[in-house]
Amino acid sequence: xxxxxxxxxxxxxxxxTNTAAVRSFDAFxxxxxxxxxxxxxxxxxxxxxxxSQDALAASDTSNVFLPAVTVSKAIVSSSITxxxxxxxxxxxxxxxITYRYSASVPAGTTVYNGALTDVLPAGFTLVTSSAAFNxxxxxxxxxxxxxxxxxxxxxxxxxxxxxxxxTAPTSALFEVTLTARVGSSVTTGNKVNxxxxxxxxxxxGGVALTPKTATATAVVVQFLPTLTKTNNSGANATAxxxxxxxxxxxxxSGRPPAYDTVVVDCVPAGLTFN
Numbered sequence: 330x331x332x333x334x335x336x337x338x339x340x341x342x343x344x345x346t347n348t349a350a351v352r353s354f355d356a357f358x359x360x361x362x363x364x365x366x367x368x369x370x371x372x373x374x375x376x377x378x379x380x381s382q383d384a385l386a387a388s389d390t391s392n393v394f395l396p397a398v399t400v401s402k403a404i405v406s407s408s409i410t411x412x413x414x415x416x417x418x419x420x421x422x423x424x425x426i427t428y429r430y431s432a433s434v435p436a437g438t439t440v441y442n443g444a445l446t447d448v449l450p451a452g453f454t455l456v457t458s459s460a461a462f463n464x465x466x467x468x469x470x471x472x473x474x475x476x477x478x479x480x481x482x483x484x485x486x487x488x489x490x491x492x493x494x495x496t497a498p499t500s501a502l503f504e505v506t507l508t509a510r511v512g513s514s515v516t517t518g519n520k521v522n523x524x525x526x527x528x529x530x531x532x533x534g535g536v537a538l539t540p541k542t543a544t545a546t547a548v549v550v551q552f553l554p555t556l557t558k559t560n561n562s563g564a565n566a567t568a569x570x571x572x573x574x575x576x577x578x579x580x581x582s583g584r585p586p587a588y589d590t591v592v593v594d595c596v597p598a599g600l601t602f603n
Contacts, residue, residue, distance in 0.1 A: 350388035352377070398440060402430035402447075402524040402543040405506070414585035419548045420511050421585055425456055426547050430524035431504035433466055434495045441535060443489035443528040445503060450522050450547070452515035458485040458507040466500035474503070492532055511549060520547045553581035554590065571603050 350373035355364040367384040368377050404418045408425040420426050432445045449455060460480040463470035474480065477490030485507045495501045505524075523544045529535040555578070562572045578592050596602065 348373070348388055348390045354384070354387075396435040396438065398435070398438075398443070398526055398528065398541055399433045400431070400445070400524055400526045400541045400543040401433070402428065402545045404545050404547060405429050407547075411585050413583055414550050416548065418546060419550050421550050421552075422511050422513050422515060425508050425510045426453075427506065427508045428522075428545055429469065429504065429506050430543065430545075431468060431470070431502055432489075432526045432541070434493060434501045434503070436495055436498050436500055438495055440489060440493045440495075441529045441532045442491060443493060443503075443526065445487040445489075445505060445524065445526050447485050447505070447507065447524045448522060449509050450515075450520035452512040453509040453520070453522075454512060455483070455485060456508045456510050458482045458505060460487050460503070460505045463502040463504070464497055464499070466502045468502060468504060469506070470502050470504040478503075480505075511547075515549050517549050517551050520549055521545070522547075550585050552587035553584045554587055555579040555581060556592065558594075572600070 351369050352372060352374045353366055353368050355366050357363070358365050368382045369384045369387040370382045371386045371388070372382050373388060405427040406417060407420045407427070409421065414421055414424075418426075428447070430445065430447055432443065434440055434443075459482070460474060460478075461470035462472045462474045462478070464472065474487075475490055475493065477493075479488040480486070485505055487503055487505050489503060493501075521544050523542050526541040528538050530538060557577045558574060560572050560574045562570065566572050574594065576592055576594055578590065580587055
């Protein structure tokens with residue numbers, strides 16, 4: 330027995346349960362061509378009296394899941410391309426990195442009190458940010474945000490309309506593009522930050538749904554200078570002797586280059602420049 334169902338717009342992540350049950354059935358008795366009607370217990374028809382329910386329960390369920398909002402995040406670019414700092418996710422102190430993070434609302438679903446936020450790694454500062462929308466789900470988005478959306482360019486936080494109903498046949502994309510600068514105090518290594526989407530089960534009085542997240546990792550690289558110093562006098566020198574010092578500056582292998590480097594040598598008391 331095939332039955333087709335259509336669903337109105339529903340909240341994303343909904344679990345829809347459909348129950349099928351036998352209300353009654355006939356079975357032949359030991360009398361020729363005579364049948365008797367039986368009613369399963371826990372009958373789906375509430376008008377069937379409990380006293381008349383004389384057969385084992387006969388029902389089963391099937392579940393349909395509405396797709397959840399998906400979140401994505403990526404590093405679009407970094408501002409410097411240099412030796413050992415040429416990867417899209419690599420950056421050194423003072424350099425800027427551009428991130429893009431988004432929330433995709435599936436077709437035919439509703440989101441209540443949706444919000445998309447991102448917290449930068451420690452030592453990173455926001456330079457610029459912008460938000461856009463694409464009803465067809467394509468990135469990069471370039472259309473104006475739907476009425477009721479609120480974007481905070483100082484934090485990169487995007488609040489969706491209190492009720493966003495995606496009645497379109499395709500996913501709808503809310504997207505933020507954010508540029509941040511790597512501060513001077515940031516150490517080398519992987520710096521992970523996370524974009525988070527939150528929403529509620531209903532507009533008012535609902536419970537918070539499990540947040541959806543996505544991460545991007547920036548790799549901070551730094552030059553690592555080296556300096557060696559020797560002199561030609563050995564361990565001992567006599568009065569009036571000319572001592573030549575040799576200073577050799579370098580950079581550790583695999584590190585990005587250093588620019589405008591200055592080497593300073595402080596001559597101890599008792600020595601004069603020749």
